[in-house]
Amino acid sequence: MFHRLKNDFRLSIITLLGISGLVGITPFAVLRFMQGNLLAGVVDSAILGGIASSMAYAWLTGDTRRTGLAMAIISSYGAVVVGSIVGDPGLFWLYPCLVTTFFLVGPRIAVGINLSAILAMMVVGLAFSSQEQMWSFSTTAVVVSACAYVFAHRNHSQRRRLEQLATIDPLTGVKNRRSMDEELDVAAANAERSGLPYALVLLDIDHFKKINDEYGHGVGDDVLTELVALLESNTRRSDQLFRYGGEEFVLLLPGVDGVNLRAVMNNLQQVLRKYLKHPGGPVTASFGVALLGHGESVDSWLARADNALYTAKETGRDRIVYAEEVGQPMPEPVPRAAG
Numbered sequence: 231m232f233h234r235l236k237n238d239f240r241l242s243i244i245t246l247l248g249i250s251g252l253v254g255i256t257p258f259a260v261l262r263f264m265q266g267n268l269l270a271g272v273v274d275s276a277i278l279g280g281i282a283s284s285m286a287y288a289w290l291t292g293d294t295r296r297t298g299l300a301m302a303i304i305s306s307y308g309a310v311v312v313g314s315i316v317g318d319p320g321l322f323w324l325y326p327c328l329v330t331t332f333f334l335v336g337p338r339i340a341v342g343i344n345l346s347a348i349l350a351m352m353v354v355g356l357a358f359s360s361q362e363q364m365w366s367f368s369t370t371a372v373v374v375s376a377c378a379y380v381f382a383h384r385n386h387s388q389r390r391r392l393e394q395l396a397t398i399d400p401l402t403g404v405k406n407r408r409s410m411d412e413e414l415d416v417a418a419a420n421a422e423r424s425g426l427p428y429a430l431v432l433l434d435i436d437h438f439k440k441i442n443d444e445y446g447h448g449v450g451d452d453v454l455t456e457l458v459a460l461l462e463s464n465t466r467r468s469d470q471l472f473r474y475g476g477e478e479f480v481l482l483l484p485g486v487d488g489v490n491l492r493a494v495m496n497n498l499q500q501v502l503r504k505y506l507k508h509p510g511g512p513v514t515a516s517f518g519v520a521l522l523g524h525g526e527s528v529d530s531w532l533a534r535a536d537n538a539l540y541t542a543k544e545t546g547r548d549r550i551v552y553a554e555e556v557g558q559p560m561p562e563p564v565p566r567a568a569g
């Protein structure tokens with residue numbers, strides 16, 4: 231349970247706000263019934279029920295996106311109904327809701343929910359004892375929403391930037407090794423479920439150190455970016471390229487095996503031979519290729535591709551070596567899905 235709370239930010243917010251809502255609203259629901267205000271008591275109880283069932287749904291299904299939206303709507307419009315029934319004291323409930331919507335949904339949706347709730351409160355008009363009170367409330371509620379929006383928007387873009395810094399290689403713009411680990415896990419799980427074949431290619435530029443030493447690091451960097459451009463423009467959109475480290479890259483190719491895989495690999499090798507150049511001439515690369523076996527771990531898959539690459543380097547470079555050809559028995563292939 232603590233593990234889920236620690237790793238799922240939205241679930242932890244839903245739980246925190248849900249528990250705060252239940253603890254904060256329950257005494258008022260009891261009070262309304264004791265005061266004989268049945269309608270307000272029933273509305274408070276309905277809000278409590280909505281919050282509790284949303285929280286349970288989020289925990290059971292993990293669908294925190296829909297739950298966040300449901301909780302934002304229930305709490306904001308619930309506050310409007312309560313304000314309209316009990317008047318002044320109910321107005322204050324909208325303020326925490328205006329802020330918490332930004333924790334539950336994206337900034338734009340939160341602004342939409344907030345403005346429509348403020349407008350609804352004004353149109354119904356029952357919560358206010360005077361025009362002045364209505365306009366004071368509406369103006370301060372809009373100011374609170376605007377400030378919360380600016381803060382949430384900044385937070386959102388900073389999080390996106392951090393995600394980018396953590397997952398993208400700054401020189402070439404392709405995903406880094408950290409993203410690769412995640413994507414390979416996803417691919418292995420998908421292969422078991424759907425029966426789709428997956429090929430993994432480890433690619434390493436030949437004699438790259440010499441290029442750096444003779445022409446400088448700037449030229450080496452240009453070769454790396456040119457390699458990425460060539461690979462990206464000669465593979466499918468569903469293929470994924472990662473920088474494994476230094477001058478080594480990983481290509482993840484879903485849906486290809488057998489003759490098709492060999493055709494793809496031969497084409498890539500030809501393209502690099504023809505177009506990848508440094509000031510002294512062409513640049514070549516060596517390739518180690520491994521198809522994911524049935525039930526095989528990602529580590530074993532990578533290790534087989536790495537062994538194949540090692541063989542390609544040892545046997546002269548500028549070569550494509552398939553793992554099953556270098557004395558590594560290919561694990562049983564992933565069974566194809568029926569149909």
Ligand SMILES: Nc1nc2c(ncn2[C@@H]2O[C@H](COP(=O)(O)OP(=O)(O)OP(=O)(O)O)[C@@H](O)[C@H]2O)c(=O)[nH]1
Pocket residue numbers: 401434435436437438439440442446447448449450451454475476477543547
């Ligand atoms: N320009 C540049 N060089 C890099 C970068 N990352 C790693 N390198 C260099 O890549 C070179 C890799 O050299 P080696 O591992 O000896 O490999 P190699 O010279 O390609 O030899 P083989 O792989 O055996 O053909 C080293 O000189 C690193 O400094 C980078 O981002 N930019």
